[in-house]
Amino acid sequence: MAEVIVETARLVLRRWRDHDFAPWLEHLNTPQVKAFLGGVQPLETMAERFAKLERAWDVAGYSFLAVERCEDRAFLGACGIGRIETASAPDGLRGEVEIGWQLRADCWGQGYATEAARAVLAMAFERFAFPTVFAQTSENNRASWRVMERLGMARRADLDYPDPDYPPQDNPTMVYALPRADWEARQT
Numbered sequence: 019m020a021e022v023i024v025e026t027a028r029l030v031l032r033r034w035r036d037h038d039f040a041p042w043l044e045h046l047n048t049p050q051v052k053a054f055l056g057g058v059q060p061l062e063t064m065a066e067r068f069a070k071l072e073r074a075w076d077v078a079g080y081s082f083l084a085v086e087r088c089e090d091r092a093f094l095g096a097c098g099i100g101r102i103e104t105a106s107a108p109d110g111l112r113g114e115v116e117i118g119w120q121l122r123a124d125c126w127g128q129g130y131a132t133e134a135a136r137a138v139l140a141m142a143f144e145r146f147a148f149p150t151v152f153a154q155t156s157e158n159n160r161a162s163w164r165v166m167e168r169l170g171m172a173r174r175a176d177l178d179y180p181d182p183d184y185p186p187q188d189n190p191t192m193v194y195a196l197p198r199a200d201w202e203a204r205q206t
């Protein structure tokens with residue numbers, strides 16, 4: 019059992035293990051899941067991304083984590099935090115910490131992303147004391163920005179930017195942010 023980082027009522031968020039590659043590829047590299055994320059990716063690209071994902075916790079001290087359902091140990095996807103590395107992101111955003119999520123399509127609409135993300139935000143603010151957590155999406159990705167709004171994140175339209183890696187319909191990148199003080203105010 020890989021190291022568990024966070025537990026919620028229904029989910030375990032844990033570090034990656036080699037065996038996750040197959041379900042990660044099968045469930046997340048699909049037309050549905052990658053609809054707003056550049057489409058289905060070549061195997062080689064996915065293998066490189068997974069290798070980076072597996073190392074990330076050791077390299078940075080935090081990372082996107084594997085999301086597993088407690089009930090049946092099913093692999094649901096990924097949720098976590100990382101630094102924004104996008105070259106086209108503006109100053110004030112590039113290098114900052116972002117939260118993100120990708121879940122397999124057959125478990126959407128049951129509150130899993132929101133549940134996992136709440137636990138990740140608690141980790142980001144309580145364990146790592148980051149001053150602000152950002153999130154990025156696009157107007158068309160309603161499910162994703164609805165999660166951001168449910169988490170209490172605020173739109174930062176001043177940080178929106180065009181990302182040439184995405185097609186016109188998925189531009190510009192829309193930015194949300196949650197300062198630690200705002201998160202703390204919501205915990206009482």
Ligand SMILES: CC(C)(COP(=O)(O)OP(=O)(O)OC[C@H]1O[C@@H](n2cnc3c(N)ncnc32)[C@H](O)[C@@H]1OP(=O)(O)O)[C@@H](O)C(=O)NCCC(=O)NCCS
Pocket residue numbers: 050051052054055118119120121122125126127128129130131132133154155156159160161162164165
């Ligand atoms: C974005 C994504 C992670 C959302 O996952 P999800 O688990 O379906 O999200 P949630 O269930 O928390 O919220 C989605 C809906 O389910 C509803 N919901 C919440 N709890 C629920 C429950 N217990 N039972 C049923 N529905 C529930 C929510 O109200 C929400 O609906 P609304 O937006 O109309 O209010 C998922 O769509 C995904 O993986 N997309 C592809 C990858 C992607 O684009 N990632 C984001 C990149 S920016």
